[in-house]
């Protein structure tokens with residue numbers, strides 16, 4: 059077997075893209091065959107210097123890609139994020155440190171560029187904590203048992219003067235980006251989408267060998283403004299006794315007002331033949347169940363961590379967000395060999411803004427950089443982490459105070475998988 063030192067980890071060039079893509083397919087257990095149309099489409103994501111590969115005897119055996127991303131924080135500002143994706147190590151080369159080599163290289167470059175955080179969606183929970191990432195948002199998927207929802211089987215359209223219309227892929231590409239921009243600027247945990255995202259989701263470019271064209275539906279308010287949009291597919295399932303048993307699967311649903319969300323969910327639950335709606339990955343505190351007369355009809359089928367964050371610059375991360383109450387806290391952050399270690403004083407002013415600086419004062423709370431990421435967007439409680447032994451109080455009551463400062467009335471949510 060090749061020694062570790064002989065395996066070259068480096069940025070790929072464009073001529074190596076096909077080999078890299080084949081390794082990516084293999085690592086993600088997808089068909090290794092490369093279809094020219096898909097390869098050409100995926101080339102659009104190639105950024106020189108940020109697609110890394112590991113090569114053994116001229117064959118690509120590991121892949122890693124990062125790209126520039128904007129992440130919305132509490133209060134609506136955005137920070138520059140190093141988004142990590144396409145991480146694979148071929149089974150023949152696993153557990154020999156290749157991921158560690160690629161990650162170390164990428165995070166050093168991100169720090170050098172001045173990115174505030176790195177982000178990713180973890181395939182498996184145990185992989186990324188060792189690199190300082192912590193789960194910062196969660197997601198929930200519900201399955202709605204439509205006949206139990208208690209909705210009136212007659213007309214189910216909006217009663218607020220708004221309307222719901224089916225539209226085509228081209229309308230989605232035209233109307234979707236502005237709508238999503240409204241959503242993500244107000245939603246802590248959300249990330250930016252580029253034009254390619256809209257082309258992929260509407261099948262204008264093929265990223266996978268199969269693509270089932272969804273139905274697209276738009277909600278407009280009484281004033282005619284586009285406030286919501288959803289994409290869904292349906293299967294063709296009939297039971298005994300000539301009973302329709304169809305399931306609608308929501309690919310994505312964006313609503314910038316509760317009225318839009320309500321109208322879209324009610325529409326999805328009123329399509330004839332559909333007895334089950336799979337909601338896709340939603341915010342853990344989504345309003346959805348309560349749009350149904352019987353919220354128990356929406357049963358949680360998945361609840362899990364979603365966006366993982368690695369804080370690279372504690373001062374800028376804590377200054378970017380806003381705070382619920384005024385107060386101050388000294389945090390001792392452990393980051394073995396990483397850039398974020400040290401003691402910091404966070405001062406939150408009455409207007410919600412925060413300032414942060416390194417300090418030599420006594421610490422109130424001691425925690426790992428991964429746990430700071432878990433608290434940063436307000437999704438987790440410092441009191442809970444203290445009970446788990448992951449946060450240590452050096453001053454009695456500091457964890458409760460951290461919760462008062464950091465937690466938010468609505469939970470952060472990242473609607474995207476990247």
Ligand SMILES: CC(=O)SCCNC(=O)CCNC(=O)[C@H](O)C(C)(C)COP(=O)(O)OP(=O)(O)OC[C@H]1O[C@@H](n2cnc3c(N)ncnc32)[C@H](O)[C@@H]1OP(=O)(O)O
Nearest residue numbers: 142143144145146147152153154155156157158178181184
């Ligand atoms: C953002 C994304 O793209 S998420 C997608 C991640 N990719 C996948 O899940 C595809 C399938 N899995 C893989 O390709 C690989 O197993 C990877 C990328 C997860 C790990 O790559 P490897 O090169 O094996 O990791 P590496 O050898 O650097 O491991 C570093 C440490 O993490 C541990 N580790 C790595 N993967 C896992 C895992 N899946 N579960 C538990 N521990 C893990 C290793 O045991 C090692 O621990 P140690 O330092 O205590 O010995």
